[in-house]
Amino acid sequence: MIQEKGDRIYSNDYADLFIEYSGDEAIFDEFTDATIQIIDYFLAVVRIPVQQINNKTILSMGYSVMPHLNGLISETSNEVTGITKVRNIPNLNLRGAGVLIGIIDTGIDYLNPIFRNADNTTKILTLWDQTIYGENYESNTYYGTEYTKEQINQALLSDNPYDIVPSRDEIGHGTMLAGIAAGNEVPDAGFSGVVPDAELVVVKLKPAKPYLKDFWRIPQDAVCYQDNDILFALEYLEQTAIKYQRPMSICVALGTSLSSHDGREALSRNLTARAENLNFSIVVAAGNEGTAKRHYYGMINPTIGSDKVELFVGANEPGFSMVLFGDSPGIFAIDILSPSGEYIPRIVPILDENREISFIFEQTKILVDYQMVESQSGDQLILFRFTKPSQGIWSFKVFGRGDLSLGFHIWLPMQGFISDNVYFITPNPNTTILSLGNSSVPITVNAYNAETNGIYLNASKGFTRLEKVKPDITAPGVSITAPSLDQSFIQVTGSSPAAAHTAGVAAMLLEWGNIRRNFPLLSTEDIKVLMARGAKRDPANVYPNRDWGYGILDVYNIFRSFRGI
Template sequence: MIESEFNCLTDASQELWNKRHHGLTNEEIKKLYAEGNYETYFIEFYGDIGAAFSKIDFGGVYVTDKFFAILVVKKGMLNTLIDMVPEITNVQPSALYCLSDLSIDDDINKEFMFYNHNMPLNGEGVIVGIIGTGIDYLNPRFTDTLGESRIINIWDQTIEKGPIPKFFPYGTEYSKEDITNAIKGKAIGGSPYEVVAHKDENGHGTAIAGIIGGRNLGNDDKFKSIAPNCEFAIVKLAKAQKTTFEVAHMEEPNENVYETISVASAIRYLSDLQEKLKKPMVVYLPLGTNFGGRDGITLLERYIDNLTQRRTFSIVTNTGNQGSGRTHASGLVRATGDIEHIPIKVDPLQKSLIVSIYTRRPDIINIGLTNPQGNSIKRIPKPTAKEKNKFLTLEENNISIEYLVGESSTGFNSINMLIKNITEGIWNVDLYGESIASGLYDAWLPQSNLLKGDTRFLSPNPNTTLLTPCSAMNVISTSYYNQFTNEVVEDSGRGFPRNGKIEPVLTTEGVNLLTVGINNSLVLGTGEAMAGAILAGAIALIYQWGIVEGNLPHLYASRLKTILISSTIKDNKKIYPNEACGFGRLDFKTLFEVLSRSSTENKNCNCQCNDRDKALQCLYINIPQEIYKNMRKDDLK
């Protein structure tokens, strides 16, 4: 009922609906944002959450989906609110997301690569959504040949000039008409930023958009992209708020860092836009976090899986830059009674530290802590049901430990340990095996971008270093490799997730790719941000072939993965899939062959392929040759 009302709301009644169902009006929430007197969380709920908040005057919610919402609550009032609103079933703090690495080189005389795939596909009829730092909309490579912008919408969360998007209490939305008018105004000497104030200050989003769908300008222009006729929908994220860093007990870094609620809002915005325009959309999310156990159950991952159930909307990302392993450790408590130690080096600049430990049911593993001086707390007792957190002191260090035991349907337990006023030196997290069945454990620190100095695990594991949300079931991710050596870059995040999913699906190149810079320049881009952009461009071409041209209308995430896996090339000496590169290196020539073969098979198919059940009769399964031979031997016995 609430979801139906939410989707059908008219502009005229928006503010009334906000007051009734959110507890706070737009202006009241904006005031909390401006004063910094708030905390934000992503929540899961049941029932009529709006009615539950109708009597709350110190917090509000924005419903993003039938069971998910963004919670804004005054500082220090979260526990009170949870007691008053039993409809809230799950609360997660807004995790911190870092941009995917991208280094920009202005020297385009170096050896570089551009996309000349020679496929009869150009992204026509497909929208590519990009979430990040925005886009240089004035660049002519993002217009068509008539000078009309190919950017259909921009939601800039950082500008408060209005109009705001429907259902979101902040930011400014610009339409294609606004953007085109700004471009034409500049051409006659006007000030485009008076019409559309949006800018991409550091060029991250512009470089991504360039490799995906920048237009060749003709004549001697050497630039090429993957899907030059695609359209764009852009969300520029607001930076994480000061209170989010306070909740996470981290100092604000100099670089761009974002938070869950902004990312979730961006995804919902693009999802709504896709449903409105009825065109296939692939969304590229070039950022990630170390929050979560790589089991696909963070609220953002479950939210993504919910929105990507339909065949015309998909989300891709890259595996991140934590592959060196300094922020992940894993191991085995071999038997009941054994003790395992996780050594951590803490830099003098580090003021506090969060360590997240994940174990598997039915194991019972207690934790302890030993500081650099050799003093320890052994077998820290679990909090009672009323406590939630256990607060302890080890010399000058204040320690807060949160146990989350029995997470539904996952088979995993988690322990989050916060050490305040941490001192430099070698710390040990001690794991005591009280009752061991498997004994496997994983531990993560925050991503290295958020750590100070040389803070790291001393016995790291480079596997399972892919970032959240890669472990969401419907997300498609890529690692990145150096196409000049055909080797996966060391820092590239690796799989596999702990939920049994195969990610990364594949690997794509990411070194010295010719792309678009700010101020109408060409640059070379290197990093996992470029690799993910290539994957997004490839899916735009698949959408054009399958949905726009009608060759395969039912392109759900699983079918997209099948096509991509079939389009990889492999090295003879490697076993696939593997943690570094999934099923192999994406190859556009092979992708074209796969699509061409599928087009021929579809034309020769007598079944009604729009009927998903009958289409299964045409299912193609690729079985390794040796396994197939063994199966045939069994059949002949």
């Protein structure tokens, strides 16, 4: 049975269901032919034959059971955030000594010299590769294979290093994050990680299973990762920090837009709970969705009773998903007008409902799921899954029931999961921070251009759907020098490099607070407050705001605000 549990983790013949069980294992009795893997007291993964997943799965088990798919958030920063000034103060010179940097992403190019010490040993403390089948899935890594510092050092001395440690970063995103946060100084390239003396703990995530990409109508070649694998990665990082009794700064540059955008999803809540640990920091990238035209916000005037939404779909689109969340206590319904003029009358749900819509003159099929009270947000959800959508403008009327002016949001998938030729005719750029960036306690980072002092053009905008302040801070994220997979350097842009930069600054504060005993019990919330306190702000703006949060990150200003510095 143990071997079967391990096999199902990797097999595309088995589906992963995300179950909130809160310690009550009796809930698992309703599943047949299932294996159970506990994440923590609240969450578990149930694996069942993929044939049991069908169009009625959400109707029967709820929206939250299907793991969301999270994509990568990407497209001379040390000077502008005051890092160089701090290094030049003898009593500070914070370079991350004693602090761990946690990276959950595409892995790391461990052969790159920027991740080696002066004696040619590795700066990587441990590397967990979820993609390499490990026979003992119940080990401390749950599945996959863990490589220790000693094994990596052995590989570095070998003529065939991948025979010893076969883990590679084929994409480069994780290598980029690790390099910006903790890479060595390379003066000839004008490059230095923020905390070059920190050690790295890296998780290479297992790619999402094909059935989930089909379910969410995401292209099979899209790079994306499941919620449950990210959760196990977070647990691994936390346990590693505890094992070595070291403070840790974690960088998360992943997200999805098919969420409630309110921080109440299971993964967001888990991030918040872990961010409350002492001597722990979690930094999350906000996203690059601000100008993508993939968000719509509408208000239903009770005197009219509806709001019209128009969506343009380009030629030869294979399919996509779209999600509507309505503000409580409203009840919402929709009708549909296809580009050819075929009309689907108002779908009025009584309770939860699943309906398949087909058309006479078009090949399009739409699966519509109504969840009157979505289990995690408590609000109404309508999920649309399009197959072979016709080219042209699709019109939807959204109806509200009751005598209140009710708002609703609709989101399309994030960049990389959908073509740029699918967009709203009248989009709203606000509330476009990706799911994990809406978590309440983690530090959410937006990107700006340090050369022009302007916000990054494509930066996602806050606030959350519940109007809570996000982003928290803004950091350099345009044309940032970062390591590439050929061990040279490239320029990268987006909120991912901004998050890696901020995670490095958080490690500086953890070194000052925990390692040097100036503030031994720092938390993510404390670090967030310190960053907001030291942030640079334009007198012409009002803070916090949807673009900048509390302003531009400046670690020198943080220490200058302390008495005697």
